[in-house]
Amino acid sequence: MKIISFLFLLTVTAFSQHAEKKVFPDAKESDPELLRWMNGFPPAEEKTVRFSDGTFFMFPQLRWTVANFRQLMPTVRVSRGLEAPIPLPRKERSDIDDIEFTPIGSDQPMTWAASLMKNYTDGILVLHKGNIVYERYFGALKEDEVHAAMSVTKSFVGTLAAMLVFEGKLDTSKMVVDYIPELKESAYADASVRQVMDMTTGLKFSEDYSDPKAEIWAFGTAGNPLPKPKDYKGPRSYYEYLQTVQKQGEHGTGFGYKTVNTEVLGWIVARASGLSVPNLLSQRIWRRLGMEQSAYFTVDGIGTAFAGGGLNAGLRDMARFGEMMRNNGRFGEQQIIPQAAVQDIRSGGDKLKFNKSGINLSGWSYRNMWWITNNEHGAFTARGVHGQTIYIDPMAEMVIVRFASHPIAKNAAFDAYSLPAYHSLAKYLMQN
């Protein structure tokens, strides 16, 4: 039996060079409602999206899948609890669609509204001073449904870890093996918790999907919840896989974006807190922000949540989290995350180490699983493949959350139509 890997969730590197050059149907042509995936009783064969044959992550089926992961694989809930949701105040404005910005590498202006289609946006919400000023849904997403957050998940795990650090329950100067002795034969044997949190580990771990020998494939196979083939001898869970990761280069010298670091951090967070990542996220965040919907994680064959990319959540709930981060960990009258933890994220990581990664985000850095733009507004962001985003601009008192299903995985393929749009909107909101 073919094991389908979780390639799609795991990285900001490209699907393949090929994918970038391919011409895809545009957002309207690929609309999952229009294409009627999984529609009918039963759906027609050619409209059926399956996990086992890999169709679920092909484009344009992907545009249905992003809002329906739980129908394809086992998941674990992040409970909102039973209390009434706390509504976000609303001051919608009609002028945002017409705001213009200039895409990177272009000399033609583009409107905000046009950028949403260009980016295959499924849902986008803008908070300004805590009020919803803009909210739109497209594709398979509805206001009362959840969407895959992909690697935005990493920033949730990094925030939980930073919280534990400033509560004295996790020591970043300690070694990984002080918390996870099982990793003593792996690359993590001589890595510190801090190096994992900032992804400055030196690992033999390629997330290059165009290479069939890339380690990302074995990682995906280990974490795949389907039964393994009879002759399969490899690791059978995320945790088993992590014990096989080998070192390459030195730890602490440069930033290297590797999903396995977040899996290790999720493991550390669980050991340090005594709660699984989904349960800790529920107790400390999801039950405390008046969330409208319970969220969920995909899990491996022994029920471990995919810390590197498995979160699925509602758009407005993502906005609540972003707003809490903008307010230095406060939400309403409550301090949810220690202010020092949020400050530690916002102050960013080592820019020189970041530059060594070769990622084309000039002047940025990476800290506690967050991307720090170091721009003049102090913006920081959570990023996931296919366009998932939390973008927080403290100076503009603005939070943007976006779910998307772009045919190309890596954000680099469409940052040109997003990052300048966000920054232009921030400047506009400060003036208008």
Place this chain on the structure above:
Amino acid sequence: MKIISFLFLLTVTAFSQHAEKKVFPDAKESDPELLRWMNGFPPAEEKTVRFSDGTFFMFPQLRWTVANFRQLMPTVRVSRGLEAPIPLPRKERSDIDDIEFTPIGSDQPMTWAASLMKNYTDGILVLHKGNIVYERYFGALKEDEVHAAMSVTKSFVGTLAAMLVFEGKLDTSKMVVDYIPELKESAYADASVRQVMDMTTGLKFSEDYSDPKAEIWAFGTAGNPLPKPKDYKGPRSYYEYLQTVQKQGEHGTGFGYKTVNTEVLGWIVARASGLSVPNLLSQRIWRRLGMEQSAYFTVDGIGTAFAGGGLNAGLRDMARFGEMMRNNGRFGEQQIIPQAAVQDIRSGGDKLKFNKSGINLSGWSYRNMWWITNNEHGAFTARGVHGQTIYIDPMAEMVIVRFASHPIAKNAAFDAYSLPAYHSLAKYLMQN
């Protein structure tokens, strides 16, 4: 690869004669919290519960699984919507635990409290005149978690169908094939919708698990969401399986409890309403009763909900549904289900046809996927394997909902400790 069948969910017949004679650890000894299933990061090998190896439905692992199905297989949500839950009023009383009743076939009295342990109760709630008078949680269930409803699911599907009938969207006198032409080569070719709703079809379909050739195995294999083995030639979904069901005897002559009837009814309900069973249940019931938690169904490999036994829901939400049924379809100020539909259920089915089934529930009948006791209180009930129950006593203005994880599947094995307890409580509440 071994395909694990969904045997467990499907029937009120016994696991096996063997199981009935086996001595199982009692409720305390088998407590899933005590046994620490899936506890730790990762859980120890001997504490790991898996879908693929069948451990999930072995006893006592089953006691963990009943509250965690979604961690083992794909599911689809029954959304509660985004509104605030409507609290059930509460007038708890302390005298219920000491109420005594005499189990069937015994001459020794037993207390209500003792019966809960005897029945491996995971959660039980009693409403009297709409107030919560008693609520307890045990085992793996918490007030903010959901539990498998097993065949209680059937009564939800039957209620939806009855609703459509009295709204003029479904005609019980029509033939099944008028709605589902795909069934024209099956046993359902000459069955009416009414015969399906009351399970009076004549089918070659055994749910006897002690027979390895019983049709229930092929049904479970078809509905199993895991990929099929390469050499597998059989049906690949619930709907494909239903097309293979063969006739045995005549339709309309006797009651025969067969899960496939509910699968057919779910298909009819979807076609007649244009909505899947989970979506119709959400729109017409889950979003309208102030539910505290979204529910979910397990699904097959093409995303079809298991209408015969796949619902998982919160205990208090089950109570809200039961209370609505007690009030002839009203909940608060709203008529949720047509009063005539509830009356049609409560007035019951043909007792003579019921008697032909050989089920040891003297004087009972079956109507629209509900069990009607025809006792002096007019009680009617929804029943699922391992002890799942909604028990509605209109005369006593009482609703009991119970989730359980009894080691034996069929209710007949423990009705002796449940039915007289419910009736004694009803009489007590009418007098005290």
